[in-house]
Amino acid sequence: MKPLALGLGLATLAVASAALAAPEFSYDPPGKLVAGSGKGRVDMNVYAPDMRFPMESGPAYANSQVWGHGGMNGGGGSQCDVENFSYPWHDNYCESRSWDMPLCPAGEGHQGQDIRAASCKDRTHWVVAVVDGTITNIGSYSVYLTAADGTRYEYLHMADVAVKEGQKVKQGEHVGKVSNQFNGEATTVHLHFNIKQNVAGVGIVYVPTYMSLVQSYEYLLGIRTRPVDAGPPPAPAPDPPAPEIHETPLPAEPEAAAPAEDTGCAVGAAAPSGTPFGIALAAVAGIMARRRRKKKVLSTAWS
Ligand SMILES: [Zn+2]
Numbered sequence: 001m002k003p004l005a006l007g008l009g010l011a012t013l014a015v016a017s018a019a020l021a022a023p024e025f026s027y028d029p030p031g032k033l034v035a036g037s038g039k040g041r042v043d044m045n046v047y048a049p050d051m052r053f054p055m056e057s058g059p060a061y062a063n064s065q066v067w068g069h070g071g072m073n074g075g076g077g078s079q080c081d082v083e084n085f086s087y088p089w090h091d092n093y094c095e096s097r098s099w100d101m102p103l104c105p106a107g108e109g110h111q112g113q114d115i116r117a118a119s120c121k122d123r124t125h126w127v128v129a130v131v132d133g134t135i136t137n138i139g140s141y142s143v144y145l146t147a148a149d150g151t152r153y154e155y156l157h158m159a160d161v162a163v164k165e166g167q168k169v170k171q172g173e174h175v176g177k178v179s180n181q182f183n184g185e186a187t188t189v190h191l192h193f194n195i196k197q198n199v200a201g202v203g204i205v206y207v208p209t210y211m212s213l214v215q216s217y218e219y220l221l222g223i224r225t226r227p228v229d230a231g232p233p234p235a236p237a238p239d240p241p242a243p244e245i246h247e248t249p250l251p252a253e254p255e256a257a258a259p260a261e262d263t264g265c266a267v268g269a270a271a272p273s274g275t276p277f278g279i280a281l282a283a284v285a286g287i288m289a290r291r292r293r294k295k296k297v298l299s300t301a302w303s
Helices: 002-020 210-221 276-302
Strands: 113-116 126-128 133-138 142-146 152-156 174-182 185-199 203-207
Touching: 113 210, 142 174
Parallel strands: none
Antiparallel strands: 113 185, 126 174, 133 142, 142 152, 152 185, 174 185, 185 203
């Protein structure tokens, strides 16, 4: 009897240690897309260093919902395939799409990142506010959160939305649940996440989210520690020279652009100038043109 009891004991130990050893987080470098899915942008910049990871809890898997199993170009299989729910992560910003994306090598592409939750279960996993801010738009499957600095975070394919337009939210507060909502049609169960920012010399554009997601995910998992807030900034040096102002601040994005609900993960859906997304881009172009004209006038006045 003794050898049998010992054998069972070892087996129990093996099972217990397997359950404890979660797979180690790893990620492909930014800009490395699934072969054949387009040309990525190699960009190590963390555009949103203070953000929290958009899923309430891990694990989560950033990869392509179109080029993964169960996706349109995924080569078959189920969206619940274990490969979709495993590391390493894969960037899919700039994956082939037909709408303008100024920061993508092709000038067009997928504007954010697809992220799967811990499982493929619909309407189960909470998505949370990545920063303190205001809910600035709620569409049929999207929620926009705008931070005090103007950065807009966009959550697509949401269900069970737990916030209202105009509501102030704190980082970590429930926003909604990961689902397959897509304007009455079903996509795969995933979160499509965008960050829209004012980039110097370019304008208000969708910026890469990948390294901001990597960093915030490492905070979530405890792999790295968020820097401690150093408190209020030191007092300014006495008598700083008055800066020369050559430029007016960029005006806020016009209200007309706010409700623009982009097409998220759709493939091949063009965004002609008449669509809300096209209108938003046209509005941005208009602002930039006005800015240039204004700048010219001011430069003349000051020089
Ligand atoms: Zn997407």
